[in-house]
Amino acid sequence: MEWIADYGVFLLKSVTVLVALIVFVGFVASLSQRQKGDQREGRVKIQSLNDDHEDNLDDFLASVLEPEDYKRHKKDEKKTKKAQAKASKKADKKADAEEAARPRVFVMDFDGDIKASAVEGLRKEISTLVANKAEGDTVILRLESPGGMVHSYGLAASQLDRIKNAGIKLIVSVDAVAASGGYMMACVADEIAAAPFSVIGSIGVVAQVPNVHRLLKKNDVDVEILTAGKYKRTLTVLGENTEEGRQKFIEDLESTHDLFKAFVQEHRPNLDIEAVATGEIWYGKEAVNKGLVDRIATSDDLILEALQTSQVFRVSYEQKRTLAERLGFAAEQGVVKAFEQLWAQQSKRWF
Known part of the structure; x- marks a missing residue:
């Protein structure tokens, strides 16, 4: 028994080391691929939500009805389909035409991080829809983002403008948060729908620059920063910051804020921009x-509203990942999630 116990401990250690090695290799592969830029081909996937909805309804009936009642329901359904199949070809063509005439609704997702990384997939999805647009098309974008880098979210918002410019109606749905850069994207839409306690707003600009100059000076460490151009560097991490540089940095923030306000006002002209562009957030x-x-x-x-009258499709962009990359991505996401949970405990409002 002691030998078996020792062998079990040895086996457990070996498996642990092997898993750790695989995760490490996967993490390095994932990081390397991101640094190089992902050049692999992906594809835009289209999935019918009407079919999924019908399957879910059938599963529901199978669960709640008595077996005999469910059999009767399926039998009646089969008879109905058989009767429809016996209809004249003319009637079939008419039915097909009516089905084809139903408006199309495309459901897309954008889950934004600081760098708005999801924009790479979003632009390919939009290009596919714009190239194959039809009259009456609508896009429902499920948007979740607390904001991030100005230039990244500016590009993401510009992608949504492409939908509008193509004559496609755009509805943005916010279930949790669309703040700062997230709201910059949302305001492009023809209509914004929000859940009752979703977080909306934060029309403002923020920047933080740590400075360790005094610590370095205390330890007799000199830092030389050489620039060509008066304002090439305003605030620094290592060098000594000046009041002139600080004021210039603030001016740049104010200028960016003015651009943000102008963008929102352009897309929502009836909004009292000065009243809401204070950096505050509001619930739905x-x-x-x-x-x-x-x-x-x-x-x-x-989506349930659209299913009653339209052909509804979910649009997503997918790329294949190697096993090593999948393991590395999972490890990376675990670390990111841990930091996000820590940040949430410090910054979110709780009931």
Whole structure:
């Protein structure tokens, strides 16, 4: 028994080391691929949500009905389909035409990080839709983002403008948060729907620059920063910051804020921009009163409404990952999630 126990401990250690090695290799491979830029081909996947909805309804009936009642339901359904199949070819063509005439609704997702990394997939999805657009098309974008880098979210918002410029109606749905750069994207839409306690707004600009100059000076460490151009470097991490540089940095922030406000005002002209561009956030119902969003609804509400009258498709861009990359990505996401949870404990409002 002691030998078996020792062998079990040895086996457990070996498996642990092997798993750790695989995760490490996967993490390095994933990081290397991201640094090089992902050049692999992907594809835009289209999935019918009408079919999924019908399958879910069938599963529901199979669960709640008595076996005999469910059999009767399926039998009646089969008879109905058989009767339809016996209809004249003319009637079939008419039915096909009516089905084809139903408007199309495309559901897309954008889950934004600081760098708005999801824009790479978003631009390919939009290019596919724009190239194959039809009259009456609508896009529902399920948007979740607390914001991030100015230039990254500026590009993401410009991608949504492409949908509008193609004559496709755009509805943005916010279930959790669309703040700062996230709201910059949302305001492009023809209509914004938000869940009751979703976080909306934060129309402002923020920057933080740590400075360790005094610590270095205390330890007799000199730092030389050489620039060509008066304002090539305003605030620094290592060098001594000046009041002139600080004021220039603030001016740049204010200029960026003015651009942000002008962008929002252009897309939502009825909004009192000075009242809402204070950097504050509001929850869904408050945001409706402020004019930041148009109505209270979840993305599920919007999709169920569309399923009643339209052909509804989910659009996603997918790339194949190697096993090593999948393991590395999982490890990376675990670390990111841990930091996000720590940040949430410090910064979010709780009931």
